[in-house]
Amino acid sequence: SQKIEQNSEALNIQEGKTATLTCNYTNYSPAYLQWYRQDPGRGPVFLLLIRENEKEKRKERLKVTFDTTLKQSLFHITASQPADSATYLCALGFTGGFKTIFGAGTRLFVKA
Amino acid sequence: NAGVTQTPKFQVLKTGQSMTLQCAQDMNHNSMYWYRQDPGMGLRLIYYSASEGTTDKGEVPNGYNVSRLNKREFSLRLESAAPSQTSVYFCASSEMGPNTGELFFGEGSRLTVL
Secondary structure (H helix, E strand, C coil): CCEEEECCCCEEEECCCCEEEEEEEECCCCCEEEEEEECCCCCCEEEEEEECCCCEEEECCEEEEEECCCCEEEEEECCCCHHHCEEEEEEEECCCCCCCEECCCEEEEEEC | CCCEEEECCEEEECCCCCEEEEEEECCCCCEEEEEEECCCCCCEEEEEECCCCCCEECCCCCCEEEEECCCCEEEEEECCCCHHHCEEEEEEEECCCCCCCCCEECCCEEEEEC
16 A cells, blocks of 8 residues: 655654654655645645655755655754754655645654 | 635534635645645645646545635535544645645644534
């Protein structure tokens, strides 16, 4: 069956450390993968998009990797801050389609 | 810039009642979407409109109807609400298909069906 999985358990880290979130999928062949941030009671906000032919992408303190052989994406936040505390969603996208598939998200808590 | 605006933000319905969720975007995007979000599950696509004048079913369309009123507005209708439709509903838009860019989401409409 087709699945997209993110750690259901919350991730707790200390301020200043690097947070690493994982997104795994099975029986999908996405053309690209996106990461979104969602704060409680708010809509998701786009962070990064990485395409299947890209291994890594960076934006400020964020880094995303995409391994189509392992069917996995890693999302890193370096020098994390309490303001980074939120739920992070990964999403798979497909060529020519509009049906983006979302994971359930991982809750990140950054302690001061 | 307001982005994507949804109304109402909260609604309580009784089983069997009908209602319409409204969505408008001011970014001149071609494509619009309705998702629902339930605890422990990812956002699931209900319906989408690739461009003005077209609508298509997503993953969970049963019990819903949509109307793309014009380029700006995309509404979601529950004809006869059921408790299983208790959820948070998000409207989103994108410039073209989501292949080339991000989805812009509204703040959500929280619906409870008793």
